[in-house]
Amino acid sequence: MTAQILDGKATAAAIKSELTARVAALKERGVTPGLGTLLVGDDPGSRWYVNGKHRDCAQVGIASIQRELPDTATQEDIEAVVRELNENPECTGYIVQLPLPKGIDANRVLELMDPDKDADGLHPMSLGRLVLGIEGPLPCTPYGIIQLLRHHGVEIKGANVVVVGRGITIGRPMPLVLTRKSENATVTQCHTGTRDLSAHLRQADIIVAAAGVPHLIRPEDVKPGAAVLDVGVSRDEDGKIVGDVHPDVAEVAGWVAPNPGGVGPMTRAQLLVNVVEAAERAASAGSAA
Numbered sequence: 001m002t003a004q005i006l007d008g009k010a011t012a013a014a015i016k017s018e019l020t021a022r023v024a025a026l027k028e029r030g031v032t033p034g035l036g037t038l039l040v041g042d043d044p045g046s047r048w049y050v051n052g053k054h055r056d057c058a059q060v061g062i063a064s065i066q067r068e069l070p071d072t073a074t075q076e077d078i079e080a081v082v083r084e085l086n087e088n089p090e091c092t093g094y095i096v097q098l099p100l101p102k103g104i105d106a107n108r109v110l111e112l113m114d115p116d117k118d119a120d121g122l123h124p125m126s127l128g129r130l131v132l133g134i135e136g137p138l139p140c141t142p143y144g145i146i147q148l149l150r151h152h153g154v155e156i157k158g159a160n161v162v163v164v165g166r167g168i169t170i171g172r173p174m175p176l177v178l179t180r181k182s183e184n185a186t187v188t189q190c191h192t193g194t195r196d197l198s199a200h201l202r203q204a205d206i207i208v209a210a211a212g213v214p215h216l217i218r219p220e221d222v223k224p225g226a227a228v229l230d231v232g233v234s235r236d237e238d239g240k241i242v243g244d245v246h247p248d249v250a251e252v253a254g255w256v257a258p259n260p261g262g263v264g265p266m267t268r269a270q271l272l273v274n275v276v277e278a279a280e281r282a283a284s285a286g287s288a289a
């Protein structure tokens, strides 16, 4: 078997084209959505992601507000920019690019953000809303994965999903999204404390690999026909991405999300969805008042 591709680039392009029309409609109502980003330090990967987010904004008509601080920035410097973005009327939604430099309390920064401007779905209030089933922004990578599976007709309802990893952007929120009534999957979360990872993986219909361990998932770990989404980002000595999934998995799986080209573009597309939805909510609240 050679797996079919879960094509993140093409799916993200379709989402962006639909968003372009929604942004135009908002502008006709006098609302211009604006995405703010705060980048702290000079990590080339983080800079690449942030620049990509602003390129996407330009494509769909969302305004860009870019803030940068050096890696010597203090907690107070960062919090001052967060307060400014909270108050800035041109910024309708924003993100703080993660990870923040060592010594910075990222949770304190996230808590200080205006939850109504949380474009990442990572504010404690947004995660709480997700747990309670209240409408709000969804974490970009987990919901991007759902959209990618849906777009390709991969059945999520009732599927056994194994999530490998428990980081803040993917592993932790992924099961919360998958177990909503609308998705209705059965989830097993695996991590470094899991005994016999392979036994869990072999019973999975869908695997989300977000451990950051190069080629952790091997063909013998995968049930024939399963969908395997590689979200791990490690780099080889030439700076090339090495994912969590061994390339030979494509010989066993039914579907694979390549890395790059799979989940990454969907993360960026979902960020735009969150910005547009927040602006739509604000516009409706404004017209109802």
Ligand SMILES: Nc1nc2c(c(=O)[nH]1)N[C@@H](CN(C=O)c1ccc(C(=O)N[C@@H](CCC(=O)O)C(=O)O)cc1)CN2
Binding pocket: 048, 049, 052, 095, 096, 097, 098, 099, 120, 140, 141, 169, 241, 259, 260, 261, 262, 263, 264, 265, 267, 268
């Ligand atoms: N505040 C946040 N920080 C981080 C998040 C996040 O969702 N919010 N996620 C990741 C990084 N990330 C977005 O910020 C991100 C990762 C990857 C991609 C992407 O398009 N990747 C490309 C390949 C890129 C390359 O060659 O390096 C792909 O997969 O095709 C976009 C966004 C951590 N931080």
